[in-house]
Amino acid sequence: MILHIDCNTFYASCEVALRPDLQGKPVAVANCNEAGGGIILALTKEAKALGLKRGDPVFKVQDILNLHNVAVFPANLQKYVDISRRLMQVVREQGLVLNFKQYSVDEFFGELPLTDVSELRETAATIKRHIEQCTGVPVSCGVSLSYTLGKVATWYAKHYKGYNGVCVLPADKIETALAKLPIEDVWGIGRQSAAKLQCHNIRTALNLYNMQEYEVRRMLHINGVRTWLELHGTPSVDIDAPVKQKSISHSRTFTYMTDSLETLRSYIAEYSVAAARKLRDQHSVCLSVSVFLSTNRFRDDLEQYGNYATTKLNVASADTSILTTAALKALKEIYRPHFQYKKAGVILSDITTDEAIQLDLFESNPEHMRKSERLMAVIDELTTKYGMDTIKLGVQTLQHPQPNLTNFQPLKNQTTNINDIIEVK
DNA sequence: TCTGGGGTCCTAGGACCC
DNA sequence: TCTGGGGTCCTAGGACCC
Numbered sequence: 001m002i003l004h005i006d007c008n009t010f011y012a013s014c015e016v017a018l019r020p021d022l023q024g025k026p027v028a029v030a031n032c033n034e035a036g037g038g039i040i041l042a043l044t045k046e047a048k049a050l051g052l053k054r055g056d057p058v059f060k061v062q063d064i065l066n067l068h069n070v071a072v073f074p075a076n077l078q079k080y081v082d083i084s085r086r087l088m089q090v091v092r093e094q095g096l097v098l099n100f101k102q103y104s105v106d107e108f109f110g111e112l113p114l115t116d117v118s119e120l121r122e123t124a125a126t127i128k129r130h131i132e133q134c135t136g137v138p139v140s141c142g143v144s145l146s147y148t149l150g151k152v153a154t155w156y157a158k159h160y161k162g163y164n165g166v167c168v169l170p171a172d173k174i175e176t177a178l179a180k181l182p183i184e185d186v187w188g189i190g191r192q193s194a195a196k197l198q199c200h201n202i203r204t205a206l207n208l209y210n211m212q213e214y215e216v217r218r219m220l221h222i223n224g225v226r227t228w229l230e231l232h233g234t235p236s237v238d239i240d241a242p243v244k245q246k247s248i249s250h251s252r253t254f255t256y257m258t259d260s261l262e263t264l265r266s267y268i269a270e271y272s273v274a275a276a277r278k279l280r281d282q283h284s285v286c287l288s289v290s291v292f293l294s295t296n297r298f299r300d301d302l303e304q305y306g307n308y309a310t311t312k313l314n315v316a317s318a319d320t321s322i323l324t325t326a327a328l329k330a331l332k333e334i335y336r337p338h339f340q341y342k343k344a345g346v347i348l349s350d351i352t353t354d355e356a357i358q359l360d361l362f363e364s365n366p367e368h369m370r371k372s373e374r375l376m377a378v379i380d381e382l383t384t385k386y387g388m389d390t391i392k393l394g395v396q397t398l399q400h401p402q403p404n405l406t407n408f409q410p411l412k413n414q415t416t417n418i419n420d421i422i423e424v425k
Numbered sequence: 426t427c428t429g430g431g432g433t434c435c436t437a438g439g440a441c442c443c
Numbered sequence: 444t445c446t447g448g449g450g451t452c453c454t455a456g457g458a459c460c461c
Contacts, residue, residue: 031429039429057428075429104461190459221435223459242433249431298428342428433460442451 001120001168002235003097003110004142004150005131006158007087008165010106011042014083015073017136018414018422026050026070030058041075058405066406073409080105082415083135090134096123103239109147120168128165144169147237148230151187152177152205171233178205178231188227188237193220205231244282244351250274251345257296261335264293264344268331269395271346272324277383279323279348280376285316285357287350289326293334296342307334314360316352319372320379323348324393 007013011029016022026047032038038058050068052061058072065072084105091100097110114120124141131139142153149169156177157167169177184194186205196219202208208216209231216228229236250271258264268291279286294306311326327346357369382390412420 039427041429055427055429059428107461188459192458221458223435238434245432247432251430253428253430255428296428345430431461433458435458436456438454440451440453443449 001112001114001143001145002147002150003112003124003127004144004147004154005087005091005108005110005127006140006142006151006154007084007106008138008140008158009042009044010084010137011073011075011080012044012047013042013137014080015071015409016044017083018079018412019071022071026052026068027073028052028065028070029073029075031075032058032072062405069407071407071409072405074411076411076413077105079413079415083137087131087135087137087139090130091127094127094130096127101239102241109150109239112143117168117170121166124166124168125164139165141166142169143167144174145171145233146230146235147239148187148227149174149233152181155181155185174231174233175206175209178209181205183208186227186231188223188230189220193224196220244284244353245278246351247347247349248275248278248282248284248286248351249345249347250278251292251343251347253343254341257340257342259338259340261331261337264331264335264341265328265395266397267344268327268346269324269393271344272327273320273393273396275346275348276318276320276323277380279351280318280354280380283354284351285318285354286323286348287313287316287352288348289313289323289330290347290349291327291330291334292345292347293331293341294343295339299340302340305336305339307336309333312350315364315369316350316357317372318354319376321393322372324395328395 012027015029016027024046027044028040028047029042030038030040040052040054040056040058040061043052043054047070050064050070052064052070064070084102088100088102088108091097091108091110096112098113100108100110103109112120112123114123120143124143128139128141131137140154140157142150142155142157144150144153153167153169156169157163157165181204183189183197183203183205184191186208189197197208202211208228211228213225213228216224226236252267252271254267272289288310290308290310292306292308295302295304297304309330311330313322313326317323379391414420414422
């Protein structure tokens with residue numbers, strides 16, 4: 001049987017786990033620590049009770065946040081990744097789950113070599129307790145015949161209190177469970193597919209389950225068929241994460257609109273530096289550097305413009321200055337004066353491993369490449385040890401404002417910085 | 426529904442080959 | 444002049460996920 005584990009309000013739970021004094025209090029995590037305007041990413045149930053919702057723009061709910069003194073944390077992905085790694089580790093050490101894999105930062109799949117329903121439920125409950133004790137993060141568990149059905153079981157574990165966070169869905173209960181599940185809550189059925197299906201009066205997961213395979217294929221193509229097979233108990237989705245990412249991007253929505261090329265150059269340089277670092281961290285190089293720009297899509301009183309361009313490199317690289325130069329060249333191609341820009345980003349693609357770089361017949365200089373590698377290694381070491389601001393390109397000139405919140409929490413790296421470590425008295 | 430960010434895979438159509 | 448058949452590769456756009 002497939003086990004699915006989903007962390008409850010993961011980002012918020014991580015912050016509370018490292019700040020026990022906030023247990024039972026309203027806590028929000030928002031991505032408002034950098035240049036972005038920011039939206040709410042995660043909320044504890046106490047914060048949800050105030051009417052706050054995931055996706056709310058921070059500026060719109062600022063009054064509620066301040067009135068109820070909600071603790072707002074800037075999103076700190078590295079910390080959440082560390083805690084999810086710890087979760088992986090404690091489950092593997094416990095040894096009850098086979099083939100335990102990470103699907104996303106807060107979701108996991110594995111296999112339980114059991115058939116008896118009550119045994120499955122007890123084992124899943126044991127795993128849940130162990131995770132919560134070792135990480136401080138509450139989780140929900142679902143067990144069934146396939147990945148999608150495992151997620152269906154977890155949906156029940158979360159939506160019905162009586163399950164206490166653990167739901168086992170055996171073969172003879174599948175149809176009953178699918179009958180109460182809205183079609184748009186099925187994993188793999190997004191907004192577009194849900195709308196299409198609803199036009200054909202397919203409103204629940206059971207309606208989809210009862211369709212013929214060829215009908216599903218015609219409407220939703222191969223991925224729809226995979227979901228359909230999963231609902232019928234045949235594991236068909238690939239949950240194995242690729243070893244290396246095939247594209248790496250870094251983008252932000254700016255706090256203020258700007259029409260200045262100099263400002264945009266500074267943003268694009270900063271995003272290139274960040275993307276190049278991610279590229280080196282996975283020991284890759286890239287051949288394509290793309291840049292995109294757009295105006296504020298929510299301001300219909302202003303003229304809209306959006307575009308992107310790609311610079312192809314002759315030799316694959318992960319050198320910050322080479323990638324930044326390429327990005328600035330692409331920016332120059334698409335920049336038009338007199339527009340108010342709100343968002344920009346850099347995307348690195350055509351990624352390959354840094355172990356076998358195809359040289360350019362005429363232009364490559366192995367000596368330069370060795371120097372570049374050493375320089376990047378030194379920069380990465382410095383910024384890891386002393387912070388990202390330690391050494392910068394000349395074109396990076398930006399300062400970032402802080403949001404205007406009474407209970408805004410300082411960025412703390414309890415999992416990586418000895419000075420931020422949690423104190424136990 | 427709406428002031429995020431970062432990914433993946435699939436499909437259709439065009440350009441090209443023999 | 445005659446209205447084939449069988450491929451590959453690339454790209455943009457769309458759909459999905461967290």
